[in-house]
Amino acid sequence: MQVRRYYYHNILFYIDTLKQENIQLKLMSLIQKINEKVYNKFSSAPVCALNLAIMSGFLEPREKLRLIISCEEIYKKTGVGSVSKLVLDKMTLTVNYYEDTYSIYLNDTNVKALINKTFIPTKTAEHGLSFIKKEDELNLTKNWPGDDIIEVFKFIYVLIDEDLEEILPEDIIENLFNRIMPRLGYSNISKSISLIIFILKIIRAVVFGIYNFKKRNK
Amino acid sequence: MEYITSKKGINDEKYRKLHEIFQKNPNVLASHYLIKQNRSVSYMTFFLKEIFDYFSLKTSDGMLVYKLRNIQSVINKLTQKILTENEKTIIPPVNP
Numbered sequence: 001m002q003v004r005r006y007y008y009h010n011i012l013f014y015i016d017t018l019k020q021e022n023i024q025l026k027l028m029s030l031i032q033k034i035n036e037k038v039y040n041k042f043s044s045a046p047v048c049a050l051n052l053a054i055m056s057g058f059l060e061p062r063e064k065l066r067l068i069i070s071c072e073e074i075y076k077k078t079g080v081g082s083v084s085k086l087v088l089d090k091m092t093l094t095v096n097y098y099e100d101t102y103s104i105y106l107n108d109t110n111v112k113a114l115i116n117k118t119f120i121p122t123k124t125a126e127h128g129l130s131f132i133k134k135e136d137e138l139n140l141t142k143n144w145p146g147d148d149i150i151e152v153f154k155f156i157y158v159l160i161d162e163d164l165e166e167i168l169p170e171d172i173i174e175n176l177f178n179r180i181m182p183r184l185g186y187s188n189i190s191k192s193i194s195l196i197i198f199i200l201k202i203i204r205a206v207v208f209g210i211y212n213f214k215k216r217n218k
Numbered sequence: 219m220e221y222i223t224s225k226k227g228i229n230d231e232k233y234r235k236l237h238e239i240f241q242k243n244p245n246v247l248a249s250h251y252l253i254k255q256n257r258s259v260s261y262m263t264f265f266l267k268e269i270f271d272y273f274s275l276k277t278s279d280g281m282l283v284y285k286l287r288n289i290q291s292v293i294n295k296l297t298q299k300i301l302t303e304n305e306k307t308i309i310p311p312v313n314p
Binding site: 121122124125126127128129136140145146147148149151152154155156158159161 | 239267269270
């Protein structure tokens with residue numbers, strides 16, 4: 001059985017390619033049923049079915065908008081950490097809610113989807129930010145970098161909503177390290193200092209553990 | 219990082235600006251190209267590329283997914299606007 005794994009940046013989407021056409025038909029009928037039910041009774045399953053349908057391109061834009069409005073309300077009511085099931089046409093759609101993701105299992109098919117509610121960068125991307133060091137800053141300020149590098153910095157400024165027109169060209173790099181990078185979650189603390197902080201945290205945890213243990217034994 | 223990817227983090231104006239930068243210079247997100255100029259900066263582009271791809275994600279009919287994510291806040295704003303406009307236009311009844 002051939003299983004294709006589709007990667008989107010916030011979605012892991014598995015489909016059994018051999019049954020894909022069959023699944024499409026099933027999803028279509030499922031979404032129609034969900035659409036009817038949404039207005040009568042609130043249920044959390046349509047939220048996931050909707051996302052599944054959007055990503056697979058089964059819904060018309062008008063339907064998408066109509067459903068997403070209803071689904072936002074549904075989501076607010078159901079909250080996180082819940083499991084719900086919706087039985088339609090002998091198919092069961094199981095939805096598991098967690099804090100950051102929700103997963104969908106459509107029984108009788110191999111449709112499985114894990115959807116992150118927020119963007120989660122890959123480890124490579126996260127570590128990529130920490131490669132910039134103080135030496136690089138000095139190097140970049142001494143030797144004015146080429147246009148391509150400046151464009152990269154401009155890209156970051158736009159992401160952070162900083163007004164580029166207010167910043168002088170020579171301040172671009174300096175501002176980047178002092179103001180912009182901390183907002184991206186990158187700290188300029190050296191490795192030795194972060195190691196000391198880590199050790200202190202361990203010591204605090206141990207002391208706290210011993211204190212609690214003694215307290216319980218008393 | 220949370221700020222960038224939150225619902226408030228992207229809007230049409232910002233997407234247009236990012237797209238403009240990318241159109242003007244596609245090498246801005248090409249780590250293999252930038253590595254010749256500056257290794258550290260080229261590593262940063264991994265993150266930028268992921269963010270840009272996340273914002274540029276489209277449904278099969280070409281609609282940007284971020285617009286779908288933002289739709290609820292847009293509706294709330296519009297509703298609020300309509301309500302305030304209605305309040306202004308309603309003339310209070312005059313007591314006889």
